[in-house]
Amino acid sequence: MGHYDISGCYILNPSAMKVWKLIRAFFDAEIEKMDVEEYCFPMFVSPACLEKEKDHIEGFSPELPTQIAIRPTSETAIYPYFSKWIRGHRDLPLKLNQWVNVVRWEFSDPVPFIRSREFLWQEGHTAFATKSEADKEVFDILQIYSDVYEKLLAVPVIKGMKSENEKFAGGLYTSSVEAFIPAAGRGVQAATSHCLGQNFAKMFDISFEDKEGHRSLVWQNSWGLSTRSIGVMIMTHGDDKGLVFPPLVAPVQVVVIPVPFSGVDTKIIYEACEAVKSTLLEAGIRAKADTRDNYACGWKYSDWEQKGVPLRIEIGPRDLAKNQVRIVRRDNGAKADLSREGLIEQVKDLLGKIQENLFDAAKRKVDACTQKVETWDDFMEALNQKKLILAPWCDEVEVERLVKEHTKTETAAATAKTLCTPLEQPELNEGTLCFASGKPAKKWSYWGRSY
Amino acid sequence: MGHYDISGCYILNPSAMKVWKLIRAFFDAEIEKMDVEEYCFPMFVSPACLEKEKDHIEGFSPELPTQIAIRPTSETAIYPYFSKWIRGHRDLPLKLNQWVNVVRWEFSDPVPFIRSREFLWQEGHTAFATKSEADKEVFDILQIYSDVYEKLLAVPVIKGMKSENEKFAGGLYTSSVEAFIPAAGRGVQAATSHCLGQNFAKMFDISFEDKEGHRSLVWQNSWGLSTRSIGVMIMTHGDDKGLVFPPLVAPVQVVVIPVPFSGVDTKIIYEACEAVKSTLLEAGIRAKADTRDNYACGWKYSDWEQKGVPLRIEIGPRDLAKNQVRIVRRDNGAKADLSREGLIEQVKDLLGKIQENLFDAAKRKVDACTQKVETWDDFMEALNQKKLILAPWCDEVEVERLVKEHTKTETAAATAKTLCTPLEQPELNEGTLCFASGKPAKKWSYWGRSY
Numbered sequence: 001m002g003h004y005d006i007s008g009c010y011i012l013n014p015s016a017m018k019v020w021k022l023i024r025a026f027f028d029a030e031i032e033k034m035d036v037e038e039y040c041f042p043m044f045v046s047p048a049c050l051e052k053e054k055d056h057i058e059g060f061s062p063e064l065p066t067q068i069a070i071r072p073t074s075e076t077a078i079y080p081y082f083s084k085w086i087r088g089h090r091d092l093p094l095k096l097n098q099w100v101n102v103v104r105w106e107f108s109d110p111v112p113f114i115r116s117r118e119f120l121w122q123e124g125h126t127a128f129a130t131k132s133e134a135d136k137e138v139f140d141i142l143q144i145y146s147d148v149y150e151k152l153l154a155v156p157v158i159k160g161m162k163s164e165n166e167k168f169a170g171g172l173y174t175s176s177v178e179a180f181i182p183a184a185g186r187g188v189q190a191a192t193s194h195c196l197g198q199n200f201a202k203m204f205d206i207s208f209e210d211k212e213g214h215r216s217l218v219w220q221n222s223w224g225l226s227t228r229s230i231g232v233m234i235m236t237h238g239d240d241k242g243l244v245f246p247p248l249v250a251p252v253q254v255v256v257i258p259v260p261f262s263g264v265d266t267k268i269i270y271e272a273c274e275a276v277k278s279t280l281l282e283a284g285i286r287a288k289a290d291t292r293d294n295y296a297c298g299w300k301y302s303d304w305e306q307k308g309v310p311l312r313i314e315i316g317p318r319d320l321a322k323n324q325v326r327i328v329r330r331d332n333g334a335k336a337d338l339s340r341e342g343l344i345e346q347v348k349d350l351l352g353k354i355q356e357n358l359f360d361a362a363k364r365k366v367d368a369c370t371q372k373v374e375t376w377d378d379f380m381e382a383l384n385q386k387k388l389i390l391a392p393w394c395d396e397v398e399v400e401r402l403v404k405e406h407t408k409t410e411t412a413a414a415t416a417k418t419l420c421t422p423l424e425q426p427e428l429n430e431g432t433l434c435f436a437s438g439k440p441a442k443k444w445s446y447w448g449r450s451y
Numbered sequence: 452m453g454h455y456d457i458s459g460c461y462i463l464n465p466s467a468m469k470v471w472k473l474i475r476a477f478f479d480a481e482i483e484k485m486d487v488e489e490y491c492f493p494m495f496v497s498p499a500c501l502e503k504e505k506d507h508i509e510g511f512s513p514e515l516p517t518q519i520a521i522r523p524t525s526e527t528a529i530y531p532y533f534s535k536w537i538r539g540h541r542d543l544p545l546k547l548n549q550w551v552n553v554v555r556w557e558f559s560d561p562v563p564f565i566r567s568r569e570f571l572w573q574e575g576h577t578a579f580a581t582k583s584e585a586d587k588e589v590f591d592i593l594q595i596y597s598d599v600y601e602k603l604l605a606v607p608v609i610k611g612m613k614s615e616n617e618k619f620a621g622g623l624y625t626s627s628v629e630a631f632i633p634a635a636g637r638g639v640q641a642a643t644s645h646c647l648g649q650n651f652a653k654m655f656d657i658s659f660e661d662k663e664g665h666r667s668l669v670w671q672n673s674w675g676l677s678t679r680s681i682g683v684m685i686m687t688h689g690d691d692k693g694l695v696f697p698p699l700v701a702p703v704q705v706v707v708i709p710v711p712f713s714g715v716d717t718k719i720i721y722e723a724c725e726a727v728k729s730t731l732l733e734a735g736i737r738a739k740a741d742t743r744d745n746y747a748c749g750w751k752y753s754d755w756e757q758k759g760v761p762l763r764i765e766i767g768p769r770d771l772a773k774n775q776v777r778i779v780r781r782d783n784g785a786k787a788d789l790s791r792e793g794l795i796e797q798v799k800d801l802l803g804k805i806q807e808n809l810f811d812a813a814k815r816k817v818d819a820c821t822q823k824v825e826t827w828d829d830f831m832e833a834l835n836q837k838k839l840i841l842a843p844w845c846d847e848v849e850v851e852r853l854v855k856e857h858t859k860t861e862t863a864a865a866t867a868k869t870l871c872t873p874l875e876q877p878e879l880n881e882g883t884l885c886f887a888s889g890k891p892a893k894k895w896s897y898w899g900r901s902y
Contacts, residue, residue, distance in 0.1 A: 002532065004517060005500065009493035011532065014547075017489040038468040042460035043552060049456065068457060070521075079463065090745070096465075101494060101552065118493050211740050294541070444718065 007258045008110035008117030012227065015243075016113075018251035020120065024099060026152055027122060027225065030144045030224050034137075036095040036124060041077045043100065043209030044068045049076045049327030063096040075170075075196075075222060078125050079204040084126060088209045088219060093133060097128040100109040113231025114188065114451050122224035126204060126317050127218040131197075137447050138175055138193045141223045145177045145191035148225065153233040154246035154359040155179055157190050158446060162421030164397050168222075176447065178419045181235045182369045183388020187419040188232055193223040219336035225442075236362050244330055246358050247351035254280055254347060255304045256289040259297050259316035259326075272315050276325065276343070283344045285351070298351075305330060310354045311347065331357050372426075379447070381434050383407060384415050388448050390426070392441030393418070394434035403447070459561035459568030463678065466604050466694075466758075467564075469702035471683050473573065475550060476678065477603055478573060481595045483590075487546040489573060492528050494551065495519045500527045521554045526621075526647075526673060529576050530655040537578060537669060538662045544584060546577040559581035564682025565639065565902050572677035578657060578669040582648075585670040589626055589646045592674045596628045596642040604684040605697035605810040606630055606661065607817050608641050609897060610641050611871030616851050619673075625647030629870045629897065632686045633820045636837020638870040638901040639683055645675040694759030695781055697809050698802035705731055705798060706755045707740040710767035710777075723766050726777065727794070728887075734795045736802070756781060760872040761805045762798065782808050830886050830898070834858065834867050839899050841877070843892030844869070854887050854898070 002011035008090045028038075046068060064256035071077055078096075086094060099122045110116055110166040124141065128134045142159055146297050149155040157177035164364065171194040179190045201217035209215055237244035247253050256273045260266040275281070280287035291301050297314070304312060314326040324337045327347075331354050338346050371387040382389045393399070400418055407416040432441045453462035463471070479489075484898050497519060522528055537545060550573045561567055575592065577690035579585045593610055600606040608628040612838075618625035622645040652658065660666055687881075698704050707724045711717040724740040731738035748765070752870045755763060756877035765777040765877050775788045782805050789797050822838040824830045831841045843851070851869055858867040883892045 004493050005497050005531065006493060006495050009495055011493070012491035014490060017491055037465040038472070039465060040463035040468055040571065042455050042457060042462070044457050044460055044569065046456050080456065103735040118495065120491065439453070 006117075008105075008107075008115075009091065010112050010116055013122070015245075015251045016227070016230050019245075019249045020227060022249045023148055023152060023225070023229060024122070025409040027144060027148060030147075031095075031097055031141075031407070033122065034095065034140065035093075036097045036126070036150070038362075039096045039098050040100065041071075041074055041081075041098060043071050043102075045071055045074075045077045049080055051346065071100075072102055072104045073222075073224070074098070074100075074102075074123055074125070075200060078449055082125075082127055082220075083204050083206045086206055086208050089129055089211055092127060092129045092208055093208055095124070098262050102384060111231070111451065113234065114228055114430055116227075119226050119228065121224050124220045124221070124223045127201075128220070129208065129210065129216070129218065131219045134195055134221050137221055138173075138195045138223070141193040141221075142175045142177065142191075145193065145223075145225055148229065149177060149179065149190055151231070152246070152248050153229060153236075154248075154362060155190075155233055155236045156359065156363040157419060159423050159424075160422040160446065162192070162420055163395070163400055163418040165400050165443070167419060168194045170197075171195060171222075171351065172199065172200050175423075176420055179232045179236065180366050180369070180388045180419075180448070181232075181451075182365045182386070184235070184451075185369075185415060185449060186414070187388060187446070187448045188228070188235075189221075189419075189450065190229060190232055191225040191388040192346075194221060194222040196222060238308075241302075242306030242390075244358065245308040247310045247355045248252070250286065250308065252288050252304075252307070252309045252312050253286040253351060254288075254311045254313060255309045256280075256287065256299050256313045256315065256325075257297055257304070258289075258291060259314050259319075261317050264317040267313055269317065269320065272320055276313060276315065279344065280347065283348075285344070285347060292326040295326070301328075311350060329354060331361070374432070374435055376435055380407075383448070386449075387448060388419070389416075390422075390444055390446055392428060392432045393421075393443060393445045394437050394439040395421075395442040395445075396437065399434065399437045399439075407449075414449045416447055416449050419448055419450060453600065453650045454563075457568075459556075459558075459566075461563050461567055463571070463611065466696075466702045467678070467681050470696075471678060472698045473700045474599055474603060474676070474680060477700060478595060481598075482546075482548055482575065482592075484728065485546065485809040486544075487548045487577070487592065489550065490547045490549050491551065492522075492525055492549060494522050494553075496522055496525075496528045500531050503785075506566055507824075508701075512815055521791070522551075523553055523555045524673075524675070525549070525551070525553075525574055525576070525652060530541060530651055530657060532653050532669075533576075533578055533657045533669070533671075537659050538656055540580055540662055543580045543659055543669065544576070544577060547575055548575040562682070564685065567652060567678075570677050570679065572675050575672070575674045577654075578656065579671070580659065580667070580669065582670045585646055585672050587673055588849070589624075589674070591801050592644040592672075593626045593642075596644065596674075596676055599680065600628060600630065600641055601810065602700050603697070604658060604687075605699075605806055605813060606641075606681060606684055606687045606803045606809065607814040609871060609873050610875075611873040611897065613643070614846075614851055614869040614896070615848050615870055617869060618644045619647075621650050622646060622673075623650065625697045626874075627871055631685065631817050631839045631870075632683075633816045633822070633837070635686070635902075636820075636900060637865070637899070638730070638839065638899045639679070639686075640901070641683055642674075642676040643775075645672060646673040647667065647673060656681050658758070663776070673707045688809055689759075692753075693722070693757030694811065696759040696761060698806045701737065701759065701761050703739050703755075703758070703760045704737040704802060705739075705762045705764060706760045707731075707738060707764045707766065707776075708748055708755070709740075709742060709825065710765050710770075712768050720766055720768065720771065723771055724764075727766065730735075731798065734799070736795070752779075780805060782812070825883070825886055827886055831858075838902075839870075839897060840867075841873075842886040842898055843883045844872075844894060844896045845880065845890040846872075846893040846896075847890070849887065850888045864898045867898055867900055870899055870901060872896040 149157045157240040162174040174194045176188045176192045258269045258273045277287045277289040312328040371382045372390045404415040434441045600608045613625040625645045627643045628641045649668040653797045707728050709720045709724045728738045728740040762777040822833045823841045885892045
């Protein structure tokens with residue numbers, strides 16, 4: 001990720017692109033099983049289409065002074081064609097996805113990966129004959145998003161529902177996965193899966209004739225995951241030494257570094273490093289040997305630590321003599337000597353353990369700064385301690401608005417709002433009151449500051 | 452490919468995206484061997500960068516009335532960073548590639564895939580310490596482009612050099628692969644690989660310190676292949692029945708269609724089709740079974756022919772009884788009965804033959820309409836017969852300009868120009884004169900109308 005001379009635009013470097021490619025392959029394989037087909041719509045949207053749904057667009061303000069706009073998301077670009085393509089019940093379900101760039105210019109505080117003016121994402125757009133099919137898909141997709149984060153990126157997330165205030169404008173309801181960055185004390189919306197209901201179907205006239213010859217509006221969903229995911233991964237695992245990549249998405253999983261000794265033949269050591277690298281590559285492990293001769297090995301250690309490579313292999317004369325290698329883990333600094341016999345299996349095993357440990361460590365950190373509160377005072381105290389707060393809520397729009405207002409005045413930083421109402425609900429004892437309004441609570445919701 | 456409500460913008464459908472994905476996988480595997488790394492630069496370019504190279508940009512006119520422009524190509528977006536990233540000889544070679552969308556608004560006659568206002572492409576940008584390294588890469592990349600067309604898309608192309616008039620503005624020289632569409636009598640520039648020399652290095656101050664401590668400008672290349680390739684493939688192979696996909700890039704390689712007979716148990720036939728499909732899928736063949744019950748099999752045959760599926764398998768009661776299937780080739784209509792024993796090997800073999808035959812047939816057609824001429828009269832006659840013309844040329848800029856002018860006035864359609872000077876040159880006998888100027892000829896070049 002590099003800075004660029006237009007504010008809010010960033011250069012995605014080879015590491016970021018590699019992670020994105022792996023996320024894409026993982027996600028594509030999953031949605032292919034669901035018969036979602038890949039399209040690519042133009043990035044320009046005509047004003048005629050855009051103006052059909054002003055509410056939805058207002059939050060994005062993508063308009064150019066010219067006659068066309070660049071997509072902030074593609075509902076208005078795609079749904080006129082849903083209207084043309086869908087005639088009868090045999091045309092349903094219609095499921096498409098595209099991997100494209102989108103542009104949002106409305107904010108003034110860009111953060112690399114997390115909030116950029118142009119970003120890459122996938123956006124899925126689907127239409128069904130019935131609400132129950134649409135409902136099911138919303139949560140099937142949400143589970144895939146959860147898997148992308150937890151299984152691939154080793155980032156713990158919470159599956160839940162957005163509040164009325166925070167849902168996608170123009171949709172029926174929004175589900176999301178939410179991550180939390182303890183060091184920043186901020187939540188981050190990690191991906192969203194929306195049920196649009198029949199609102200867009202009405203606006204864009206998307207209807208079908210059922211088996212009995214009656215016309216009905218379709219039920220629609222849309223869902224998106226962006227390069228923000230890379231930022232969440234970086235913030236979750238990074239430490240003072242630099243990046244830490246989970247093995248499954250690490251651009252380089254293992255780096256092999258020669259440790260020459262004065263008086264010992266360097267060539268043999270370099271050759272051993274190349275040999276080990278080749279063995280790893282053949283086994284499908286993304287490996288590199290750092291045989292640069294203009295850097296000392298200590299310098300190389302820091303360099304690759306900073307780059308976040310999960311596993312380092314060092315080979316010196318003593319290792320050679322013993323037919324072993326020294327390994328050093330990036331996640332916990334643990335060192336061990338491994339025999340070169342059966343090295344591949346041992347390395348695979350270690351990479352699996354590092355992946356698991358990164359998730360577990362991240363989960364422990366988030367758990368440690370999650371706090372259940374039931375009163376306004378406890379809420380404010382927890383907020384000031386940068387906590388992820390779980391609180392009983394009356395679920396009223398006006399109350400969330402007031403919480404925002406109060407946290408704006410009482411603290412200097414970003415306001416607090418609902419992050420989500422988790423699908424997995426703690427028991428709500430009868431008589432529990434809303435932490436903010438004192439009215440009867442309807443649910444437990446997560447609150448906090450967010451990116 | 453679908454039409455869109457903004458002129459010159461098109462919707463890429465799942466078939467097009469599948470072909471593009473396969474091209475991308477093929478090309479990425481090749482350039483990975485060359486240590487090219489994937490980046491993604493923003494699509495917006497600041498005016499400061501854009502104005503550094505006005506000549507280069509003039510042909511694209513991408514400026515918006517706002518303060519930023521959308522990339523027509525990314526030289527001006529990327530090279531300011533080359534200038535920052537390249538310090539010493541150890542930073543070279545620098546090789547990057549990106550798969551992105553670009554926008555060109557300057558023309559008034561869009562053609563789906565072939566000339567669209569927004570299109571997808573890959574653009575490679577590389578920098579070297581020496582001209583010879585840059586020269587070598589230009590032609591290594593050109594060979595990969597040739598392979599994409601000939602091996603993957605079964606489209607014959609000519610490798611050659613663009614004339615001074617037709618080369619990339621601001622570059623040193625341009626090589627290209629050129630295709631020819633006999634039915635249209637038009638050439639089409641299929642991909643380009645440019646040596647930029649040191650022109651951009653001068654403008655953007657991209658220099659390095661060599662081992663001796665001297666500063667030198669880098670030598671640069673850029674190279675691109677776009678979704679135009681899909682259009683060239685469609686125009687090359689399509690016939691009056693519709694699309695024809697070469698097997699290697701066919702989104703569906705084999706379609707299995709049940710042929711039910713009245714009085715015979717339909718269920719067994721449908722099950723046999725599903726079973727054959729599954730066997731094909733397991734063998735890595737992209738197969739579908741068309742078990743829709745609301746269409747007759749004749750209707751299905753035409754439907755899949757129109758969609759260009761290379762091989763059709765029909766299964767009826769008689770085939771079932773004989774443990775065989777009926778196959779029909781899309782490329783030549785040939786039919787045969789194949790035993791279900793060893794079906795996979797036979798199908799793979801057939802797909803290979805279809806791929807080969809499509810290339811051979813296309814090659815024969817282009818060869819048949821290629822004509823060698825040595826005089827202006829023969830040139831004009833060949834041009835009016837929609838030929839691809841190979842003619843001896845004095846290689847003067849002014850002469851190409853005059854040929855354009857004359858072909859504009861004498862014929863109503865697009866003007867004729869050089870397509871390329873083929874790398875593989877026929878012998879040029881001493882005393883051969885330029886077909887247009889009568890001056891001594893320096894080379895054989897291809898001429899014709901083009902897209």
